[in-house]
Amino acid sequence: IIYGNIIYGHCQAFNMERAEALVREMEEEGIDATMDIYHTMMDGYTMIKNEDKCLIVYKRLKECGFTPNEVTYGCLINLYTKMGKVSKALEVSETMKSNGIKHNMKTYSMLINGFIKLKDWANAFAIFEDVIKDGLKPDVVLYNNIITAFCGMGNMDRAITTVLEMQKVRHKPTSRTFMPIIHGYARAGEAKKAIQVFDMMRMSGCIPTVHTYNALILGLVEKRQMERAVKILDEMLVAGITPN
């Protein structure tokens, strides 16, 4: 139990060697690892993009007599989408379903995100249809994913209407909701619109993050509006955000 927390900490800090050493230490003491420990280990390996190790952990989980649950499959789907192997992720999705485990918002988000990374908008939206068909109500993250997709397609208007839609359903946009939009306008050289969205964002009570500022500054720089970019940079420092 205590081990679990420490291992979790190491995984988050990318110290996978340390985490692994602890697991071994635990086994030597005759303490059985719990499922969450396997999950955090899989996650850790996913973060450092070590597919093989992650799969080994998965295999060990099964060897220890655990039955994969939705989180386990989620970890696998996450792994494959992060590696850009969406077809593999879909296979996992099928196995999961045939084992009687339904998709939830997170597994769907991961799949959509995988397709978005490949710029496969058609399939991304196909998954979104499945979500609706399942009668699930999209959550904030899923909305953010959809917005990212619209921005990637260059369909900025749909992106904005989606934001309005989610507000209607009483979902508070997060700073990540607006980032792809600001970024999209920035890339298109529409600095004015980017700033408009930025204001809209603050109006809805979102606190801009470093990434938000980065997106905005990038746009201004591309438009050769260096003075404005520098001004924003100052605002950012005043807001107590450290540039990266």
Next chain:
RNA sequence: GACAAGCACA
């Protein structure tokens, strides 16, 4: 049920 596996970046 709530935590917990899903959304940043040239």
